[in-house]
Amino acid sequence: MRGAVIVFPGSNCDVDCFHVWKDVLGQPAEYVFHKEKFSPEDFDLIILPGGFSYGDYLRAGAIARFSPAMDSVYKAAEKGKLILGICNGFQILLEAGLLPGAMMKNRDLKFHCHDVYLKVGTADSPFTNMYLPGEVVKMPIAHGEGNYYADADTIERLKREDRIVFYYSDEKGNITDEANPNGSVENIAGILNEERNVLGMMPHPERCAEEILGNTDGKRLFMSILEYLEGRVKIGKSRRS
Amino acid sequence: MFNAKIWVRFKNGVLDPQGAAIKGALNHLGFEAEDVRVGKLIEVKLKADNLDEAKAKVEMMCEKLLANPVLEDFSFEVVEESI
Amino acid sequence: MFNAKIWVRFKNGVLDPQGAAIKGALNHLGFEAEDVRVGKLIEVKLKADNLDEAKAKVEMMCEKLLANPVLEDFSFEVVEESI
Amino acid sequence: MGKAEEAKKLGLTDEEYNLIVQTLGREPNDVELGMYSVMWSEHCSYKNSKPLLKRFPTKAPHVLQGPGENAGIVDIGDNLAVVLKIESHNHPSAVEPYQGAATGVGGIIRDIFAMGARPVALLDSLRFGELDDPRVKYLFGGVVSGIADYGNCMGIPTVGGETYFNDAYKDNPLVNAMCVGIIRQEDIVRGKAQGVGNSVMLVGAATGRDGIHGASFASEELSEESESKRPSVQVGDPFMEKLLLEACLELLKEKWVVGIQDLGAAGLTSACSETAARAGTGIELDVALVPRREKGMTPYEVMLSESQERMLIIVEKGHEEDVKRIFEKWDLYAVKIGEVTGDGMLRVLENGKVVAEVPAKSLAEGAPVIKREGKRPAYMDMQDLDYSKIEIPENLSEVLLQLLASLNIASKAWVYQQYDHTVRTNTVVPPGSDAAVLRIKGTKKGIALTTDCNGLYCYLDPYEGGKQAVAEAARNLVVTGAKPLAITDCLNFGSPENPEVYYQFEKCIEGISQAARILEIPVVSGNVSFYNESCSRVIFPTPVIGMMGLLEDVTKHCTIAFKNPGDLVVLLGENTDELGASEYLRVIFNIQGGKPPRVDLEREKRLQLCCLKAIEKGILSSAHDVSEGGLAVAIAESCITGNIGFEGEIMSDIRADALLFGEGQSRIVVSLKEENLPALIELADKEGVKAAVLGRVVPEYFRINIKDSKGSCKKIELSLKEMAEVWSKSLERKVER
């Protein structure tokens, strides 16, 4: 399955995402430079990687969303292609309006780089079908602006539509304020769009997808994508019927 | 040439972590700060044919890029540069 | 109660990477920005006995905490809160 | 004012000024004088340190580039090489901690990609006064976030470092940054302006009035006046540097690139004169062609500006457009500012008119070397301490808790969790162990990295302290399973004009050289930072050792954490009756004195070999060297990081506190499955290393009994939870309060 990794000026997890899709999952991968457009037909999966696009100056993701490549991302999203935004990629998706809400500085104003526990909110997605709902997994975070904000109506809707993919939790799956590294509303760490083909998340699954790195919890996210793309799982039925 | 001063503030109701931190620090230093909000001051020098056009442009800039409507409000002032 | 508006700006000549990036983005979007500088707008609500005291306090806050004299200048306005 | 007078104001001595006049055959003009004054400052010229630095062993078959270039290069096989360098940014950080530290990181990264290498890791070695002082707290917080913001934005993981607090650094903190890169050997480029007629191009950020005279600033002691010199601090733009990095690495794949040099201290003056001097050529450039950020800059300002995020590139004539094309892709400019000439002169024009003309070699390498005499500091005679007068505390458990809470021992997670240390997905052992380990994608290999130095040891005995820094750095690599390959050093000292400081400097270098020679680890790059003092205090002599080692098979790496209940815990090496210079004396008795622990280098070498072999054989579950806080702290750290307990008994006639908390060298605490013990003993016997079982890994609690031959008995008994609590939280509590 053909994967694209968009390279914005200041992206720095582009090589990591590329490496996972190509070397760990064994799938064809390509970099797309932000100045290029592409056709939605060219790729099955489009990854917006982490980093500091345009230095995160002004607001994280605010400037990157105007890149020519983003025009193609909008089209691809519309066509139902899978879009995965990790960290800065998530921030760009929010700024671009492909996902609801906004990102603020972490509440303690510090960059946080460490492992967190995540409770899987929904496994009913192209990205998480290999996890169990309610399961607790461990992934690293590395961000200074991961404090997710949305108004109460939006949150209500995200919940109703089962679009919250990960919550920051403790090791046992309790969603507590202590387990919230950045102040995100309701400990939200990742969300889907309405059509469930766009995922934005702050934790880095690509950094925990190999044995040598001591944790493979993130690999299942990429395997889920493959399962879905290769037609072995269907999603969304339970809710929409 | 026109000079615009743009203020971008968090909306009421949005918790401002930087403001909270500064408030804490100010009170620690013995100032009695009741409330602190941190926003951005963006100064733009721009070309336009006249003041109205300049204002319209600045408004557009804010809507498209400088402020995030989910979180922020903006206001601005534009003056013609005296040469 | 008094309301202070404080503007903190980079000194002239000091590199403003944020401003440069925003200028690039604005021009990319077709706005003709000649120059962009980004500063902070800090709004503080504080207690003081009178306007002069409030002003003196704000000046001190800026010097001690809000502005970094190595790189930044500040200016401010204080008004008494109308109740 | 006469020229000679002006020269003095700029920091040049009479002798230096006369030499300039003699070299030029005339009086220098203002621009030339400015250029000389920065290039001949200690910071750029190494005039006080050059002769002593020659004592370092710098050669080995695997050294591809030793000192003298932007960074050192080491062969690691598979046609790959590791590039490494450390640098100080002490004075800028003392004045503006955030930007000072940030631009320090930016500078060291440029040194690495100036060799053509992809930077893969950063380390930071930090020293501050005690955090009770609000200004120190401000400096510490600013420095850590400056490093974080720059490194994080660049996407280069900061995987290690050290953090010490001592009043000696109160006025003058130390901020040393190290960067490590990886390169294919055929891609190595050097900073040489070769080929007469080739084009000299400037790329990256526009030039402003930043940091003019920064190099001379770094070569003075800090005073009230330094505050007024503040405008010389630059602002870093990591986003610009990230683009510059990508553009340069893309460019350097081209065969027609002749040389590249970063612009650091002394800006264009330094970059041009050094590249020309290395190649034996000259450069002619026109400052009017240099893109500016500010209006009205004079040639003097353009030549001396230390604006960050710029590089000088020398390309074959005719390829200028190709360079521009690559930089345009990254939205950066590239401008031809001059040409390589054959006359050895650095000729500066402004709109075609000559404004300065000096021999490049004289600028870059001509500063007269200053020979100084050291004098043994008087305080060294007071180091003899009579320990018998120090009473062993009753409650040793309490002592251990106090040590674990000491900021020099407690976890540094508050620092390194602000650094992205996992980006690039190579970090196999993150910060928190003795050294970081990174895998090298596409090979089976890994590299291990550390920085080490104990300033108090170096203060009390500069020679032993220098030796110890190398031994400890090597030991920290070895316990991960890596064979030490190369040193990069950052020598932080007070004013060399003070004979006692010069003595410290000379002795530290001797100690480092001796250890490097016996442990067979060459010095491949480094940096000297003098004048780290204020009117009230001189810093401890602090020669920070950055070291890099190689693991042939990265899957065999080892960490400090105990892993399995039931594992045996064994001490490799011998306990000694040493208490001097220990954190124990400092924390419990407020004594900074005594003789620092002595390293027997031959014994150290055998110990390291034994540990390496044991890890290679796969018989160890964990390995952790004994350093600050001694044996008890080392065992406690292995417990806390493994979230598991220990129970053991030690028989010894060494006084209890020296046994538990003394910092005797050449010791490693390992844990292993019981069935592997015979193999370890056999290995230890063969290498002539003592191995003694200390106890076992157990769940949850921590208990050490010690007995002497007279049957008297002492013990430490703590719960894992209380130990973990103080060790993990002390730093955070102190900074955030």
Ligand SMILES: Nc1ncnc2c1ncn2[C@@H]1O[C@H](COP(=O)(O)OP(=O)(O)O)[C@@H](O)[C@H]1O
């Ligand atoms: N400033 C820092 N930046 C990054 N990592 C740090 C820093 N200070 C300490 N560390 C990390 O914390 C751990 C303990 O450091 P230290 O006590 O100096 O170890 P050791 O005594 O083995 O040399 C190491 O992994 C080190 O890399």
Ligand SMILES: [Mg+2]
């Ligand atoms: Mg150690």
